Amino acid sequence: MVTLAALITCHNRKNTTLSCLGRLFSIRKDIDVYCVDDNSTDGTADAIREKFPQVNLIHGDGNLFWCRGMRKAWVEASRSRDYDFYFWLNDDLLLYDDSFDEMLECSRIMEHKAVIAGLVQETTTRQVIYGGYDTSKHLIPANGELNEVCRLNGNFVLVPKYVFERNGLFDPIYHHDLGDVAYGYETHKNGLHVCTSRKYIGCTDAALQSGNTRIRLNGVSVVKRFNKLYSPLGSNPFITFHYLNRYEGVFKAVLFFIYVHVINLLPDCIWSRISRS
Numbered sequence: 001m002v003t004l005a006a007l008i009t010c011h012n013r014k015n016t017t018l019s020c021l022g023r024l025f026s027i028r029k030d031i032d033v034y035c036v037d038d039n040s041t042d043g044t045a046d047a048i049r050e051k052f053p054q055v056n057l058i059h060g061d062g063n064l065f066w067c068r069g070m071r072k073a074w075v076e077a078s079r080s081r082d083y084d085f086y087f088w089l090n091d092d093l094l095l096y097d098d099s100f101d102e103m104l105e106c107s108r109i110m111e112h113k114a115v116i117a118g119l120v121q122e123t124t125t126r127q128v129i130y131g132g133y134d135t136s137k138h139l140i141p142a143n144g145e146l147n148e149v150c151r152l153n154g155n156f157v158l159v160p161k162y163v164f165e166r167n168g169l170f171d172p173i174y175h176h177d178l179g180d181v182a183y184g185y186e187t188h189k190n191g192l193h194v195c196t197s198r199k200y201i202g203c204t205d206a207a208l209q210s211g212n213t214r215i216r217l218n219g220v221s222v223v224k225r226f227n228k229l230y231s232p233l234g235s236n237p238f239i240t241f242h243y244l245n246r247y248e249g250v251f252k253a254v255l256f257f258i259y260v261h262v263i264n265l266l267p268d269c270i271w272s273r274i275s276r277s
Contacts, residue, residue, distance in 0.1 A: 004031040004100075005077040006087045009069025011038040011062075013091070014047055020091040021052050028100050032056065032081070034073040038064045056080070065232040067179035070154075071170040078164070084112075086164060087182070091118060092204050095156070099201035103158045106146055106197050114193035115163055115184065117149050118156035118201035129206060130155040131196050132184070142199045149194040152187075154180025156201055166190045171242075176232040177214075178243050185247045187203040215260055218268050225264050235260065 006024060010017040024033065033055045037045040039062030041191045048055055052127075057075055060069055072086060077083060085107070087100075100120065106116045119131035119142045128141040132149030140147045143229070159167075167186050170179040184194045214235040217228040237257050244253035263271060 002085070002104075003083045004028070004087065005081070005082060005083045006031050006033045006089050007070055007073040007077060008033065008089050008091055009060075009064065009066060009073060010040065010044055010091050011060075011065075011069075012030075012042045012044065013045040014040070014042045016050060017044055017091045018047055020054065020089070020093065021048065021093055022030040024089070025052065025054075027095055027097060031087075031100075032077070032083075033109055034058060034077045034080075036060050036064060036069040036073045038062055038069050063232070065176035066154075067174040067176055068172070070179070071172060074169050078169075082100050082143045082161070084161050086157070086159045088154050090155045090204070093202045094123070094204065095202040098199065099156070102197050102199060102201055103156075106195065107160055109146060110193060110195060112160040113162050114160070115152065115187050116158040116195055116197060117152055118158070118197045119199065120153075120155050121200045121203040122201045123205045125206075126203075128200075129204065132194065133258075140162060140196050142197070143237050144198050146195040146198060149175055149184060149196055152180050152184030152194055154183070155204070163187060163192055163233055166192065173239055173242050175236065175239060178239065182243055182247065216263050216271065216273070222265065229260065229264055237261065 033056050035048060036058045038060035045057060048057055056076065058072060060072065064072060100152050103116050103118055117132040120129055121127065122129040130153040132140050132153055133151040134140055135150045167183065167190060171182055174182060187194050217225050230236050237260050241253045242269050244256055
């Protein structure tokens, strides 16, 4: 029997998380779910326990965010059972009826030796919004074929056992972002493929996505700007340095480290002129 594990991390969006779990179990009942609730204050954990007692609920301290929350779920799942497939799932994603069938079939085509990135549409426009980017840094739309991904998005991703045994978990240095991108690059480094699904597997609302600038926050004091930069929802220069040094070289890592500090020291009026030029 094929064994599947879904990994989810959530924080303070109870209705969204419950909707995701309800949809997930309506499509696939033979799946084990490992959900990290990162210390929600809106009753998410209690609601999950009440409505979905089959979920393996894991508690966070409120400072895990996406990458570390997903890593925690993955650690728990891999210790509990030797799964054939792991699915990363964002709780703001509405899965289509055939989403798991499509992902598993794509994996079969790749002989279960590739990461499969599920292509996600924007709810209203129906345009591709997540999945993966090609070498030209363009989002890859669904075209009925498996397409090689250069930069991976982690919204709905299948990692077969074969890949997991070679890649392992997310690098623990990543806090909120970059962990999924790095996992894709690590897969390539290990001589394996990262491919898109052949069609869209779900949709999400662009309004639910964070619009905050990671690298530079405008209209605030320098102190607040640097606090945001170094926060999990910013672009922590030390984490980004680690990422760039590993995958794009030390020169680019050093250059970005200097650049991001300089632009955050500039007044808004000067930065706006530079950014428009």
